[in-house]
Amino acid sequence: MTTTPDDVRPAPRTEPLGVTVPSTVPTHWYNLAADLPEPCPPALHPGTREPLTPDDLAPLFPMALIAQEVSTERWVEIPQTVRELYALWRPSPLVRAVRLERALGTPARIYYKYEGVSPVGSHKPNTAVAQAYYNAVEGITKLTTETGAGQWGASLSMACALLGLRCEVWQVRASYDSKPYRRMQMETYGGVCHSSPSELTAAGRAILASDPETTGSLGMAISEAVEAAATDPAAHYALGSVLNHVLLHQSVIGQEALAQLDEIGEGADVVFGCAGGGSNLGGLAFPFLGRNLREGTTTRVVACEPAACPSMTQGEYRYDFGDVAGLTPLLKMHTLGKDFVPPPIHAGGLRYHGMAPMVSHAYELGLMSAIAVEQGDAFAAGIEFARAEGIIPAPESTHAVAGAIAHARAATEPETIVIGLSGNGILDLPAYHQYL
Amino acid sequence: MTTTPDDVRPAPRTEPLGVTVPSTVPTHWYNLAADLPEPCPPALHPGTREPLTPDDLAPLFPMALIAQEVSTERWVEIPQTVRELYALWRPSPLVRAVRLERALGTPARIYYKYEGVSPVGSHKPNTAVAQAYYNAVEGITKLTTETGAGQWGASLSMACALLGLRCEVWQVRASYDSKPYRRMQMETYGGVCHSSPSELTAAGRAILASDPETTGSLGMAISEAVEAAATDPAAHYALGSVLNHVLLHQSVIGQEALAQLDEIGEGADVVFGCAGGGSNLGGLAFPFLGRNLREGTTTRVVACEPAACPSMTQGEYRYDFGDVAGLTPLLKMHTLGKDFVPPPIHAGGLRYHGMAPMVSHAYELGLMSAIAVEQGDAFAAGIEFARAEGIIPAPESTHAVAGAIAHARAATEPETIVIGLSGNGILDLPAYHQYL
Structure with missing residues (x-):
């Protein structure tokens, strides 16, 4: 595993650099929720089955993204840095x-x-750089995520490199073993990529204890990435779709x-x-x-x-x-x-x-x-x-x-x-x- | 090896399609020979050591490219199809x-x-599509070439697919065996890729007879691709650099x-x-x-x-x-x-x-x-x-x-x-x- 040691990775920098951005790059994101004839049903808390509150998500996501998650504003301004x-x-x-x-x-x-x-x-960096930006603005210094074939893990690793964050990725073991290119891409960007399930999380250790030969799954990798973020105050979790x-x-x-x-x-x-x-x-x-x-x-x-x-x-x-x-x-x-x-x-x-x-x-x-x-x-x-x-x-x-x-x-x-x-x-x- | 059989590959089509091309795509190629303070020394015939004549090159290249090879015209118009x-x-x-x-x-x-x-x-398709075009215009239906790591072979295979030509590539055996992605790329475009030296040419057979375990070289692959073009009236040879x-x-x-x-x-x-x-x-x-x-x-x-x-x-x-x-x-x-x-x-x-x-x-x-x-x-x-x-x-x-x-x-x-x-x-x- 190769990464940039913390002491040489530059501190997150989120201010615009003053680059001229072509007018053909959108200035706002479009939110379909504003135009839907009926509102989208809310996400529910897995324990209470009540609609999620921002506090439920705060351990994993920055407030700006939580606000976007429930926003019904039609046009959301894209930060100039993004x-x-x-x-x-x-x-x-x-x-x-x-x-x-x-x-x-x-x-x-x-x-x-x-x-x-x-x-x-691929299209994945469109959200990766936005997510890395909002996390950096709120003082987060590391993002964790899961990845299957590796496109999302590579995209988030790149975004973290561009914004000065560290990135830790749990990749489904079957892909980790059989598709090394995306892992190499993550590492070239300074990301750290683990085979999932891993010995690094309680979730991973429990899975390995019951099935040492498992080839892993996205579900398992999500559990590990979420645990790693939830147990590290400097870290958040990032999701590439859904x-x-x-x-x-x-x-x-x-x-x-x-x-x-x-x-x-x-x-x-x-x-x-x-x-x-x-x-x-x-x-x-x-x-x-x-x-x-x-x-x-x-x-x-x-x-x-x-x-x-x-x-x-x-x-x-x-x-x-x-x-x-x-x-x-x-x-x-x-x-x-x-x-x-x-x-x-x-x-x-x-x-x-x-x-x-x-x-x-x-x-x-x-x-x-x-x-x-x-x-x-x-x-x-x-x-x-x-x-x-x-x-x-x-x-x-x-x-x-x-x-x-x-x-x-x-x-x-x-x-x-x-x-x-x-x-x-x-x-x-x-x-x-x-x-x- | 996979390719498109001759009978399903469409005939070469070289006329423009009437697409609107942005004015930011150059209309002419620039030829440094027009502005050099001294002319570039000519290529010599390997036998006579006299300057090459167009006839020397005619078995391998279309006349339009031979003319460009010795042109001192500053601006050469880019065909609209290209x-x-x-x-x-x-x-x-x-x-x-x-x-x-x-x-x-x-x-x-x-x-x-x-x-x-x-x-x-990479930049290789810039010349691949031009070379495929001029060959197609002159009635050639197949191009041969050599490739090392495979970027050029993939570029020419793509260009041939776009212009309706067949493409046959001799790839240095060491790369053929160790770097399969570019070969797969050639085949996806319908190109045929041989490990060089091959049994398909006299040059290849001679090399294999004297050294069956050779890992190949660009020089050997050039010999095979040139031989294949020179012995097939419907084929020409294409070079990716120099x-x-x-x-x-x-x-x-x-x-x-x-x-x-x-x-x-x-x-x-x-x-x-x-x-x-x-x-x-x-x-x-x-x-x-x-x-x-x-x-x-x-x-x-x-x-x-x-x-x-x-x-x-x-x-x-x-x-x-x-x-x-x-x-x-x-x-x-x-x-x-x-x-x-x-x-x-x-x-x-x-x-x-x-x-x-x-x-x-x-x-x-x-x-x-x-x-x-x-x-x-x-x-x-x-x-x-x-x-x-x-x-x-x-x-x-x-x-x-x-x-x-x-x-x-x-x-x-x-x-x-x-x-x-x-x-x-x-x-x-x-x-x-x-x-x-």
Whole structure:
């Protein structure tokens, strides 16, 4: 394990640096809660089953994020320091996929919004830098988190490096052992990555005592990361998806896409986004839904989830825990049940038993639809996209590509399709290889 | 091995698609030959030692590229189809590295020009799409090439996919066996990748007969790729660096950087670029040198090469072969000798015994300087950059970062530094890991 010793890591610095940020980087996050016809059901305390209070969350999150979690303000100002960080890779490109259109022989115009230009190659840093910022402002010096395949752990490690925080990540043992690149990425950023379950927490020791050979799970890793944060006054915990404040931060994706379409005089007829925990889908789609609700536009949103983990198309809409152990708050969401073990599909970022409460609520209200995509169809679409457009999409993103391609093939009239390309698949090439 | 069968790969299509290309994507390539105070010495035929004629090259290259190879025209128009392809990822960003400046405590302003946003993560596609285009226009249906670590092979495979050509790559066996990701990338694009030496060519069979256990070399792989192209009337050969036409295509890097600096009212005092075969360095630096020569600006250019393969700082300036077997034309260049075997450093893209003739000539004329960077210093600089700016630079690029950081630390007055960040290091994380 390699990290930056505390004494050489600079103290957190949160003031703006005076960089000129392009006006095309959003100034505010968009909050769908302001425009929903019915409010989203609240999270409940796992013990009392009463709505959570800010005090319940204070040991884990800074007050600014807790406030965002329950905010119904439509526009939340993005701190200038965060905008300066966004400007390192934002605005992300919106590109017309002309070669794909030609290959499909479709009358539709297809655009993709590409988040793979971020330093870690996915949309995750959009919330990682915001979360690191608010924690640094409140005097926190370390963040803990869990990670599966490692995209979130790498993103948070990067954000912590940029803001002068330490970062400690519990990575599911199966991925820790089999997918070393993301761990190396965390360490290059100065993060510390542990195999989970570990001997470092009571939760980890208990799991190892009962099952020394366990390959770990996200649920176990969450327990360890939460315990590590809760027992260290200088530390907080960070989550990469599901929660409202995470989706809020990701709204830069959809806002930019709307502005980029407006600039070229295009209106989106249908938006395809991949759906795992919901942060990419929410970030991409909510600004479109908000415009539908406020201005009467009729953009359709299609959530594309893996057939192997179909929380929206097959799950129940009910209160459930976010983790296996049942330690997290209860969230009203579409869920396959906290004990559902998704098969080991390649789109690791979509292997979650539940769907973000805000996405679930919007789906339940009929504001979006959902489809389940088979893994083979997703990879076939990813390869077709790569050979037409050059970018090899992340396995997660291929689900949105597959949805869009099927739609475009069936189109008989001109229409405008937007694909959310949440990341690139450079570190997932073995999955493509296996498919080929 | 996986590829697209001939009958399903679409026929080459080279006409523009009518996409709107941003005006910030250059319309012309810049050719330093037009502004040099003395002409670059010509390439010589390996047999006669007379200057090469177009006919000598015709079996391997299309006439348009042969013409570019000897052109002294200052501005060469970029075909609209190539500009449309460039627009998939260009213009690449020029970013102010404010956090790095602060970490260094330097009065200098540091900018980096980032080529890692291309679909394969480096600058190589800038010439790959141009070469594939000109070959497709002349009716060629297949390109062959060699590759070491695989960046060039992946770039050419992508370009061939975009233009409807087949692609066959001979990859040095040591990399083929130890670095599978780039091969998987080639195959995802529909390219075919062989371990070199192979049984598929006379050259490969001869090498294997005498040394069945050889780990291969770029020189051997060149021999195989050239033979495969020369013996197939439908095929040509493509080279990823060294030649004049390759550096010409890469001039989009420096031209964009100049325009981006002009737009914010900055003038570059010093430009740092990593130097292997010379395509990244030439592409970045020549437009700056051209402006120096035409307009009297005084931008300094510093070539940053690995201390383990120091062709500019330690090599002789003389005619030498491009390959080990002595089959290529003789090129006047700074060379460590065609038999020089660079140690297995991590910056595979910089492991070449010679330097591009045009770069060598400019260096000999005193138009640029050169430094050699130790691998450890390069990785230390890469990590410092990653933790300040988020991007993990390619091992090749870290040499330029190291040069720039040392310069910036020593600066006592404000000045403007430009770093050529030729690619990202996502697939090179094991090298970082080993360093850490």
